[in-house]
Amino acid sequence: MVSLKDIAKKCGVSTATVSKALNDQKDIGESTKARIRETAKEMGYFPNSAARALKTKRSYSLGVLFEEEAGSGLKHEYFSSVLNGFKTQAESQGYDITFLNTSFEKRKMSYYEHCKYRNFDGVAIVCADYHDPQVMELMDSNLPEVTIDYIHYNCTAVCSNNVKGMEDLVRYVYSRGHRRIAYIHGQTNSYVTKDRLASFYRVCEELKLDVPEEYVRTAAYLETKGTAVQTRELFELDDPPTCILYPDDTSLIGGRNVIIESGRKIPDDISIAGYDGILMSQLLHPKITTISQNMDEIGREAARRLITAIENPKTTFIERVVIEGTLLPGQSVGDAPKT
Structure with missing residues (x-):
């Protein structure tokens, strides 16, 4: 391993001068700095991480x-x-x-x-x-x-701006004529869920939408079994929703499978939307309406x-x-x- 001493010997300067040059200290001339740096590069010098940590008191x-x-x-x-x-x-x-x-x-x-x-x-x-x-x-x-x-x-x-994301999603669904909107959200102890759920209720209130308690349900993020169960139960209601919002694009697959198995068509019979904007959501047919997070x-x-x-x-x-x-x-x- 190339050391500061090796560079100093080749450049004909002291080890202290090499150290100052490599650390860009002001009391070394620019031409000397450039010559020492070029020599260090040619010799394949890499600073010792332990020495740097000792000097800076950081491990990087x-x-x-x-x-x-x-x-x-x-x-x-x-x-x-x-x-x-x-x-x-x-x-x-x-x-x-x-x-x-x-x-x-x-x-x-x-x-x-x-x-x-x-x-x-x-x-x-x-x-x-x-x-x-x-x-x-x-x-x-x-x-x-x-x-x-x-x-x-x-x-x-x-x-991510979960409040604005949910607001945009609900307003878009509303603009397509949907008034019976269900929301299957993620775990209730999550800050993400709390923000999205509060935003969902707030926007629905502003739009004067009635949200029956049975329209708002819980299923785990990134998991399809729970959303499949909740989707089936939503369809069994006397007045089922015309659109279902899911916790994320992955868990949406559980609901999508139930919809397809029941013979319903998306979006003719039921509309669905996810969250995250993962690549898969844009490859499915029909392409999923979702909020793309800038991951x-x-x-x-x-x-x-x-x-x-x-x-x-x-x-x-x-x-x-x-x-x-x-x-x-x-x-x-x-x-x-x-x-």
């Missing part, structure tokens, strides 16, 4: 907590896109990322202990059980942290905010950063059937 390593309960893991397009955006932005600013776990060298440790063991500069909590004591311990700690779609007093949160930007902004908190702690606020989504009007929502 970020932890990522990702515990996705539906079982899709990194195969799910929403999370993989968010994580890819986070990774790309972090790497562009000189940081590596490592996933957190609770087992290492055959012994158990908490998420917080893992962070301390790995000397992470900060942590991104992308998906987790936020009621887990270990997750709560991590969020309550003094580590710089950012959360995705979850609000905590001690962490900056980066969220890559959510991840990138989370990385930017986390690194800012690490590098400028004295001027960093704990904030809720909202990323706008976009309505994608597909063919799965048609004009409401005339009665």
Whole structure:
């Protein structure tokens, strides 16, 4: 491995001069800096990460907590896109990322202990059980942290604009003549659900729409069995809806399958809409009406905010950063059937 001493010898300068040149210090002339940098490049020099950490008191390593309960893991397009955006932005600013776990060298440790063991500069909590004591311990700690779609007093949160997204979706469905709109939402303990559900009721109230209690139901995000059951029950009502909104594009598949199996046609007999804007939603026929979340930007902004908190702690606020989504009007929502 090429050392500072090797570069100094070749350039005929001191090791201290090489160090100052590579760190762009002002007391070294520009021509000398350029010559030393070019020599270092030709010799294949890479700065020692341990030495840099010792000098800067940072590891340039970020932890990522990702515990996705539906079982899709990194195969799910929403999370993989968010994580890819986070990774790309972090790497562009000189940081590596490592996933957190609770087992290492055959012994158990908490998420917080893992962070301390790995000397992470900060942590991104992308998906987790936020009621887990270990997750709560991590969020309550003094580590710089950012959360995705979850609000905590001690962490900056980066969220999609779920309030505006749901409003746009309901108003679009309303514009197509639908007045009997059902909403199968995700888990009620989720901030995402709370925002979307409140927005759904608020817009329906503004539009003077009656929303029977049996029109609003619960099914897990990213899972099709629950939405299949709820869709069947909606069809059994005396006055069934003409349009059903689903928790996300993946769980919508459960309802879609029930609709097709029952002999109904989309959107002639029933209109449906999802949420997320994943690629699959735009490949299905008919194309799904949905809200496209800017997943890559959510991840990138989370990385930017986390690194800012690490590098400028004295001027960093704990904030809720909202990323706008976009309505994608597909063919799965048609004009409401005339009665």
